[in-house]
Amino acid sequence: MPIKPQFASKIVKGEKLFEYRKRIFNEDTSCIIIYSSSPEKKIVGVAKINKILEGAPTNIWEKTKKHSGITRKFFREYFLGVKKASAIELTEIYPLKVPLSPFQIQEGFTIPQSFCYVDLSFLEKVICSGNCVFPSLNSxxxxxxxxxxxxxKTTICKEISDQENIVHLVASELIKGKLNCVAGTSASSEKKVRNIKDNQELLISALDEIxxxxxxxxxxxxxxxxxxxxxxxxxxxxxxxxIEPDKLVVITGEPKILQKRLHKRDGKVYPVEKLxxxxxxxxxxxxxxxxRLGIPLKLIGFDDKVAIADFINNKSA
Known part of the structure; x- marks a missing residue:
């Protein structure tokens, strides 16, 4: 995808997380290869696509302006006279340590005006030749x-899942499902876990399948x-x-509030000090x-769903 150098630079630096287009893909596309157009004329990075937003230009601007990387004036001029705008939300952006000419990857390659589709081997050559720290395509x-x-957690995760095209899994439900399958036992709402080690093995088994x-x-x-x-x-x-997680989040809350929630939900009173x-x-x-795992951790209050979603999508440290 050709992008003007000033904007391509912002994308690989993580300063611009939306790329705007009047014409959008008609095939299922998981990532883009970022080509910094004239005068640079180099492939400078690879980014995964989180989702594509479409709608009236004014609505798209309001949803994306925080991470647009452009001015409102530029946005309005670009979509002047257009009824439908598209915004590609980028996540997991990986710069090439060695920017490449497309002709180094494929002789006689034709630079597209807007975008073009390439096969997996082209992407693999970009990653390898550009010394790009891109995760396995099968990861x-x-x-x-x-x-x-x-x-x-469950309520917050469900909302994020619905909005961000991410599958939401609940550890306790996966364990209960395995228990029911293996032993024919019935699920319980009891918060005390009888055998934590065995349950975690069931969790891992369920995750491997799903x-x-x-x-x-x-x-x-x-x-x-x-x-x-x-x-x-x-x-x-x-x-x-x-489990091999990419990152960790801990949602925190005021113990007194949690006590009231649990009493209302489960009919049990947990001591505030214990919580x-x-x-x-x-x-x-x-x-x-x-x-120990060498991955990032974020502590976030239960009332800040936006911060959680931003962290998941690499929009915050």
Missing amino acids: KSVVLIGGIHGVG TLPGGRFILDGHFVLFNKNAEIQKVPLTTFEK KEMQEQEVEYASIVAE
Whole structure:
């Protein structure tokens, strides 16, 4: 996709996360190869496509202006007289360490005016020749979202899933599904976990079956749990190593509010001090897991869904 050098530069720096077009793809496209047009005339990066927004120019601008990388004046001039605008939302942007001419990849290549489709081998040559740290084309993306009971993880994850084209998985539901399948047991709402280690093995087994290569997933789970003796116990580190998440999020909340939510939802009264202790351990252990796996961790309040979605989509540190 040819893009003017000043805008291509902003994209590879992560300053521009939307590319605007009057004409858009008519095929299912997962990523774009960024070609910085004249005078640079080089391929400078590869970016995955999160989604494509379409609608009236005014509506598209309001939805995308925060990460547009252009002025409103430029946007209005570009779409002057056009009734429908398209905005390609880019995520996971990977610059080429060695910018390339397309002719280095394919002799006689024709530079498109707007865009063109290329096959997988072309993309692989760009990644290899440009020394681009692009993940395997068969890899999957998993963001683990933790938080203690009552913090609202499931509701928040479902909303993000609906808006961001990401599959939402609930760890407890995957475990219950496996238990029902293997042992014929019935699901329980009990917060105390009888055998944390065995349950985590069931979780990993379920994830292996569901998380297909190339997919994007958010896993709604925990870093610590109540065991059968109502003691706070850490989920084994090996569980997180097997999940192989890209990043971690811990959603936090005010213990007194969480107590009221849990009482209303489950009819049980959890001591505020116990919930406070559990949340502190959740945060502390998540930090240890993030450090051990070498991945980013974000602590976000339960009322800030935008910050969570931005972190998942690489729009914030």
